Amino acid sequence: MKEDFLHYVWQHQYFDKADLRTVGGEEIQVLGPGHRNADAGPDFLNARLRLGDVEWNGAVEIHLKASDWARHQHQTDAKYDQVVLHVVYTYDADVARTNGSAIPALALGPRLAPALLARYQALVAAPPAAALPCAPLLGQVPEITKIMMAERALLERVEAKADAVAALHERLDHDWEATAYHALMAAFGFQKNSEPLARLAKAVPLAVLRRHRHDLHQLEALLFGQAGFLVDNDETADDTYIQALRREHEFLRHKYGLGPAALAVHEWNYLRLRPANFPPVRLGQLAGLLHARPALCDALLTAQSVGALTEFFRAPAPAYWRAHFRPGRPGKVPDLGKSSIELLITNVVVPLRVAYARSVGQPALVESSVALLAELPAEHNQFTDAFEALGFGHRTAADSQGLLALHKAYCTPRRCLHCAIGSRLVQGPQLRVVR
Incomplete structure (x- = not known):
């Protein structure tokens, strides 16, 4: 199990909340799980919790084992003094802030449904060399979910390229x-x-x-x-x-x-x-x-x-x-050549136009620029071919860019729980792995 799975469980509250208590016996009400922190510091910020009779607004830190708190040296880092709840899979140690005050803990291990855990383990069981970890399970995913995720990945890829152009624009005065x-x-x-x-x-x-x-x-x-x-x-x-x-x-x-x-x-x-x-x-x-x-x-x-x-x-x-x-x-x-020109349009023209449109506030130019990708033919390589063989739509450069983004941003780093396809597989009914 990876810590990322516990982040997913906490964010979506996929655990048994009946008689929810800290390991010390204090009653817990989760009024808001907080939002993921992409920077240094606790995993979730601005969480709202009621511990006993007191309502807290603070951070939540998540570990597989409670002892990871000390292993990561959080007890000496003031950024973690805002943590009001330590969420762990296994509770094996007490933890404290830099001033020595104890931090209450919630042990999720006994509260996770076996079926949820089994679905997650089936998803991550693919060998490291597998291009698509979810390939054996894709038949269980609705077509609309695959389409929407590919489109989301496309927009993320275009935005990332536009960000690089915007950074270049700033460096060039x-x-x-x-x-x-x-x-x-x-x-x-x-x-x-x-x-x-x-x-x-x-x-x-x-x-x-x-x-x-x-x-x-x-x-x-x-x-x-x-x-x-x-x-x-x-x-x-x-x-x-x-x-x-x-x-x-x-x-x-x-x-x-x-x-x-x-x-x-x-x-x-x-x-x-x-x-x-x-x-x-x-x-x-x-x-x-x-x-x-x-x-x-x-x-x-x-x-x-x-x-x-x-x-x-x-x-x-x-x-x-x-x-x-x-x-x-x-x-x-x-x-x-024609294929070289198509790559230049995809990798230079579209990001340049999107970066410019964002800087001057022209959303219509963003839309028309991304639409250019739908006029271009699909790109074929080992990654797009692998997706196409699994039934993903692949007719235009927009499809290719979305599939390449899926591979690079989600499949290769195994960010399955951040992907709508992987999330659907973990949430869904009991799944049978098709070999």
């Missing part, structure tokens, strides 16, 4: 254009190279790029030079285009005091990447986008459809980077 630039730069790394591209965005300030957006050659020089791709080696020794970019970069970096290249070639990841995903290819596509789209943020905020956004991302890369996978290494390079 509340400049939305710079926020769009930094977000797009990192996203063009498509995970494998997101970190070095995010560093490159810091190394080449948007204020500098803005002065040269009209000149694609200078944009390339700034970006590729600071990325460390304009080195002199055997492959580029006879490449006059790279040599010209190198000379331009030297001039511009001295002009703006940028210093030498911010990254080295070895800091970029090529392992298990197809040539079309190589970092120089993506950087060339970014250079083309920055040259063709002078107002990034405004365009992303005002686009009315997935079609309009797709057209936005179709800006052609410079001619050299449509014919070279790496500096000095020729080859036919495809344009930014």
